[in-house]
Amino acid sequence: MSTFTLTEQPKHKLPGDLAMWIFILAELAAFTLFILAFSITQLLKPEMFTLGRAQLDSSTGFAMTAGLLSSGFLAALAVERARKNKARQGSLLLIAAIASGMVYVVLKISEYSHLAGLGFDLEYNTFFTLYWLTTAFHFLHVLLGLTVLSFLSWRCWKNVYNAQEHAGMESGVMYWHMVDLVWVIIFPLVYLLG
Amino acid sequence: MKQKSNEVVLLVCWVVLMLATMATVYWGAQQSTLALQLAAILVIAIVKSGVIIDGFMELRHASVRWRMIMYGWPVAMSVVIAVTLLAAQAG
Numbered sequence: 001m002s003t004f005t006l007t008e009q010p011k012h013k014l015p016g017d018l019a020m021w022i023f024i025l026a027e028l029a030a031f032t033l034f035i036l037a038f039s040i041t042q043l044l045k046p047e048m049f050t051l052g053r054a055q056l057d058s059s060t061g062f063a064m065t066a067g068l069l070s071s072g073f074l075a076a077l078a079v080e081r082a083r084k085n086k087a088r089q090g091s092l093l094l095i096a097a098i099a100s101g102m103v104y105v106v107l108k109i110s111e112y113s114h115l116a117g118l119g120f121d122l123e124y125n126t127f128f129t130l131y132w133l134t135t136a137f138h139f140l141h142v143l144l145g146l147t148v149l150s151f152l153s154w155r156c157w158k159n160v161y162n163a164q165e166h167a168g169m170e171s172g173v174m175y176w177h178m179v180d181l182v183w184v185i186i187f188p189l190v191y192l193l194g
Numbered sequence: 195m196k197q198k199s200n201e202v203v204l205l206v207c208w209v210v211l212m213l214a215t216m217a218t219v220y221w222g223a224q225q226s227t228l229a230l231q232l233a234a235i236l237v238i239a240i241v242k243s244g245v246i247i248d249g250f251m252e253l254r255h256a257s258v259r260w261r262m263i264m265y266g267w268p269v270a271m272s273v274v275i276a277v278t279l280l281a282a283q284a285g
Contacts, residue, residue: 013255021260028267035271039278046282062219066212073208076250080201177250184242185271188235192222194279 016171024178027141031182034134038189041126049194052127055120060107061191065183067103068142072180074100075149075173082161082169090169091156097176098149101142108139131190138179138186145179148172207249214242228283236272243268 014021042049074097078090115121115128122132152172155161161169221234247264248254254261 013252014257014260015252015255025263032267032271036274039274043278043282043285046285058219058222062215065215065218069211069215070208072246072250073204073211076204076207077201080204174251177246180250181243181246181268184239184246185268185275188218188222188239189275192218192235193232193275194228194282 016174017167020171020174024174027178028182031137031186034130034137035185035189038130038134041130042194045126046194048125049127052120052125052131053191053194055115055118056131056191057111058191060111061187064104064107065187067100067107068180068183071097071100071104072177075176078152078156079166079170079173082156082166083163085162087156087159087161090161091153094149094153094156098146098153101146101149101176104142105139105146108135108142134186135190138182141179141182145176148175203249207245210245211242214238214245218242228279232276232279236276240268240272 074093078093078097081087081090081093120128122129149172152169156169218235218238221231221238224231244265247261251264253264
């Protein structure tokens with residue numbers, strides 16, 4: 001008969017709070033509507049989407065993706081440090097994660113500015129209406145995620161999180177990973193395929 | 195030791211994600227058939243999603259039910275994207 005000790009991890013551990021996971025599922029459901037709208041409209045107007053997509057720069061899309069995924073890596077590393085009672089290292093890693101996430105923000109604003117300058121605004125055609133709505137909805141989530149990471153960095157610097165207490169930090173960082181996960185699907189749909 | 199190995203797992207995940215993103219852009223620029231391009235890019239997207247879900251989100255330690263729910267989302271979205279694009283080409 002095996003003995004369960006306090007140092008053992010529960011067999012099926014869900015990181016963070018259950019409420020955050022329910023919230024993540026609700027967010028994924030919301031993004032599903034945008035992806036469905038984009039895909040079905042593309043089915044109806046394929047030529048318009050091919051021409052619209054030609055106005056987007058996939059190398060900028062790559063740099064934005066790299067910025068977001070690197071930010072997710074640094075944030076996950078920060079959680080690990082907090083679990084090892086090194087919350088101040090976690091705080092610095094979160095600042096690096098925010099800086100990496102800002103690469104996405106700067107490039108996205110630059111892309112929005114470039115497209116708006118060429119007249120490809122929200123009302124130009126259906127492709128650009130869905131491009132602006134889908135990517136702007138994601139962009140707002142990035143801004144909220146960066147705000148959450150800033151708050152967590154401040155809490156880490158105050159040594160709030162440690163080996164025993166880190167569920168709040170895990171929840172915040174899970175939200176940031178959800179933003180990454182959504183982008184992994186949106187990026188090829190909007191920039192590459194078709 | 196366990197914590198150290200988790201950091202190594204995260205580093206491997208990041209390297210895989212970067213390489214997969216490069217492969218995504220490479221396939222996006224290829225003048226291949228739509229079906230081949232779709233298969234390559236969407237399989238890579240599902241692999242990347244799995245790395246985020248199991249690696250960064252640590253759902254590899256969670257119950258099968260949660261993993262299926264989270265894996266189900268990128269798979270379902272990829273199927274929708276593939277079916278609608280192939281139907282557009284056929285139509």
